[in-house]
Amino acid sequence: MKLFYANGTISxxxxxxxxxxxLPHSLARIDFATAEQTKPEYLALNPKGRVPALVLDDGSVLTETGALLDYIAALAPNAGLIPSAPDDAAHMRSVMYYLASTMHVAHAHKMRGSRWADSAESHADMTAKVPQTMxxxxxxxxxxxxxxxxxxGDQFTIADPYLFVVCNWLADDGVTLSDFPATTAxxxxxxxxxxxxxxxxxxxL
Structure with a gap:
C-alpha cells in the first residue's frame, strides 16, 4: 500500500x-506549498485534490481519513484498534465523526475560507472566529x-491518531492548552x- 500525505495535515x-x-506500506508526500494536490497527476489519483489517499495493492484508491482508519484496523484485527464492545466502538466512531464534521471544519476556516465564501472580508471574519470555535x-x-x-479508556483505537493530529492544531489556532489538562496529558x-x-x-508532523 502507498499512502499519499501532506505534512501536518489530517493524513x-x-x-x-x-x-x-x-502493516507494510510506503509513503508519498504531497507538497501543499506548490499546490501539488491540484496538479493533474494527483487529481487522477484523487479527484478531490486532498489528502489522504491510500493506493491498495490492486491499484484501487481509498480516500477520507475515517474510512482509511477503519480499513487499516480491519486488515490488522490482532492489533486491537477497534473495541469489541459495541458501545465503546460507537463512542470511538462518534468522536471520529465529530472530528470530521465539526472540529476539522472549524480549523479549516482559518486558511480555507474560499471553500465557503468569496469576499476577503468574509475570509477575515472566519479566521477571526477560529480561536473561539476551536x-x-x-x-x-x-x-x-x-x-x-x-x-x-485504556484501549488505544483508530480514533486516537485522528484526535491527536487535530489537537496538534489547537495551539496555532489560538487555543490556550493549559485550560484543558486532560487533553494536554x-x-x-x-x-x-x-x-x-x-x-x-x-x-x-
Whole structure:
C-alpha cells in the first residue's frame, strides 16, 4: 500500500495507524506549498485534490481519513484498534465523526475560507472566529471524548491518531492548552508512543 500525505495535515492519522497496525506500506508526500494536490497527476489519483489517499495493492484508491482508519484496523484485527464492545466502538466512531464534521471544519476556516465564501472580508471574519470555535471544540474533547488515557479508556483505537493530529492544531489556532489538562496529558501520552516518535523523526508532523 502507498499512502499519499501532506505534512501536518489530517493524513498523518492513517500514517500513524499503519505503524500501530504493523502493516507494510510506503509513503508519498504531497507538497501543499506548490499546490501539488491540484496538479493533474494527483487529481487522477484523487479527484478531490486532498489528502489522504491510500493506493491498495490492486491499484484501487481509498480516500477520507475515517474510512482509511477503519480499513487499516480491519486488515490488522490482532492489533486491537477497534473495541469489541459495541458501545465503546460507537463512542470511538462518534468522536471520529465529530472530528470530521465539526472540529476539522472549524480549523479549516482559518486558511480555507474560499471553500465557503468569496469576499476577503468574509475570509477575515472566519479566521477571526477560529480561536473561539476551536476552544469550544477543545472543551468538548476534554469533557466528552476522552474516557481515560485514551478515547476508549485504556484501549488505544483508530480514533486516537485522528484526535491527536487535530489537537496538534489547537495551539496555532489560538487555543490556550493549559485550560484543558486532560487533553494536554493526552497529547503528552501520545508523544510517548513509538508511532508518534517515528512520525516526528521523519518531520511529518
Amino acid at each position: 498523518i492519522a492513517p500514517a500513524l495507524a499503519l505503524i500501530e497496525a504493523g 476552544t469550544a471544540c477543545a472543551s468538548y474533547v476534554e469533557t466528552e471524548c476522552l474516557r481515560g488515557d485514551y478515547i476508549c 493526552y497529547l503528552a501520552r501520545m508523544e510517548s508512543r513509538d508511532s508518534v516518535k517515528k512520525i516526528r523523526a521523519d518531520g511529518m
